[in-house]
Amino acid sequence: MKKQILLLVALCLSMYSFSQVISNEAFSLSNSFGDLQMRRYVDGDLVFKRALVPSATLLNINYAGDFTSGVKIHGLKLVVDGNVGIGTANPGALFDIHSTKTYDHWLSRMNTNGNNWSGFWETSDNIRLLLRDTDGNIDVDLRPNGSSFINGGNLGIGITSPTAKLEINDDAATGNGLVIAGGGSGGTLAEFKRDIGATGSSLKIHASSNDPTLTFTNNTTNIFSIGVDGGSYKISDNATLGTNDRFVVNSNGNIGIGVETASSILDVKTINYGSNQEGGINLSSYYNNINRWTTQVGLKSTSGGSPRFAITTKQRDASNVEYANTEAISIPLNSGNVGIGTTTPDSKLTVKGNIHAEEVKVDLSVPGPDYVFNADYDLTSLETLQNYITKNKHLPNIPSAKEMEANGIELGVMNMKLLEKIEELTLYTLEQEEKLKNQMQINSSLNKRLIRLEQLLLNKAETTKKD
Structure with a gap:
């Protein structure tokens, strides 16, 4: 009860002070029907009803008439349970404001120069919370519709000393620190x-x-x-x-x-077909921060030509100047031929340069020359062979030097031709061997006859000498 009386006295003193600020007119106090009434003659009555009655309503303040100077209060009600209502007889929250009117700002604080006011600002279609600095600049503007902003300073969520414009801290680590949701469109x-x-x-x-x-x-x-x-x-x-x-x-x-x-x-x-492009994987080796050696594996394309798979090696000197760019292996995609040292392989494997191998196996595309040893093989006579060599300067069935220089040789075919000549040479050798044996037999027979003849002549000479 003491607290209630103290609150009533404070309200009366505040209203008295407020009336002194806005007007020098006299005022009166009267008691009617158990209520305390303070009247301001020009603008209306201010009535404190049932101020000291411990009922459902602890304190109810109403203006009986118009109050043109200052803020218009439709009604202020303090309820026993601690809720405070303005414009409502049944406040549903600790502080509940109801109004059917539209004000520019209906809950505010303002300094003496009129610049630094903060509070709730209401327009026909929006409600805003404004916080201003001493110069009247808006620091915080929050709106349910339209644009909101915080001007200056750091904002912390879950942290008391934010170090950035927005800092979020979720130590619980069981939920989401920040969720931004939008429409599926x-x-x-x-x-x-x-x-x-x-x-x-x-x-x-x-x-x-x-x-x-x-x-x-x-x-x-x-x-x-x-x-x-x-x-x-x-x-x-x-x-x-x-x-x-x-x-x-x-x-x-x-x-x-x-x-x-x-x-x-x-x-x-990696590339666009028909243009001068190259692409793929580069394997590089650096020395003193310079890409000295690079091997590129990928596809290349030359304008007007078909793309090809290539392995290219590049080299740079100590001044980072490229001095070697060699396409070591090339496989045109339209043919599938493999070129080593050449970009235009004309066979399944085309090598420009030397080949070093322990063994090379060649499948024959022509028959082996064993036909030379057939009984019906027509072996050219040595005289005919000599005449051919004299005229053509190369063996029969063997390309000339000019042909080999111009067209190269097919290793399998050439080996068979050479083997044919070796087998023919073998036949010539055997033929000469047979002739040599016959000649040796003739020579042996002639030698025997010569010995007998010499012996007869020797015997005759001795007989004549005795006579």
Whole structure:
């Protein structure tokens, strides 16, 4: 009860002080029907009803008439349970304000110069919470509709001393520290910029249905996006995934580089057909921070020519000047031929240079020359052979030197031709051997006859000498 009386006295003194500020007119106090009434003659009555009655209503303040100077209070009610109501007889909260009127600001605090006022600001379609500094600048403007902002200072959520414009701390680690939700139709959920209003670096978070995307931009043209598109993980140099995709991982595990959909375990697109381009994997060796040796494995394309798979070696000197660029191995995709030291292989394996091997096995495309030893083989006579060599300067069935220089030789065919000549030479040798044996027999017979003849002549000479 003492507290109630003290509150009543305080209210009376405050109203008396307030009346002294706004007017020098006299006032009167009267008691009517058990109520305490203070009357201000010009503007109306201020009535304290049942101020000292311990009923459901502890204190009820109403203006019986108009109060033109100062803030108009439709009604202030203090309830026994501690709730305070303005404009309502049944406040439902600790502090409950009801009003059917629209005010520019209906709960505010203002300094003496009229600049530093803060409070709730109401318009026809919006309610705002404004906090101003001493110069009248708005530091905080919060609106349920329209734009809200906090000007200056750091904002902390879950932390008492934020070190950034916005710092969130969730030590519990059982929930989400920050959740940004948007509609399924897509759009930008959040955007982070280095400079407000500039076209420089930014990071955007997009969400369209089940396809979230992060987009990085360092100016208006250089864009890098990473996210999910149609169930595939993608990296693109376009703000929209599915356009200019550079890296793709499909839901089935296939990986694509330079393609929008990977059709195999590793699907790599390196060049545009018909242009002077090269692409693939570079294996580099550095010395003193200079890329001295590089081996490139990938595809190449020359304008007007078909693409080819190539292994290229490059070398640079100590001044980083390239002095060697050799396409060591080349495989044109339209033929499948393999070239070593040449970019235009005309056979399954074309080598420009020497080959060093312990053994080379060649499958024959022509029959072996055993036919030379057949009984019906027509072996050219030595006289005919001599005449052919004299005229053509090379053996029969063997290309000339000019032909070999111009067209090269086929190793298997040439070996068979050479073997044919060796077998023919064997036949010539055997034929000469047979003739030699016959000649030796004739010579032996003639030698025996010569010996007998010499012996007869010797015997005759001795007989004549005796006579």
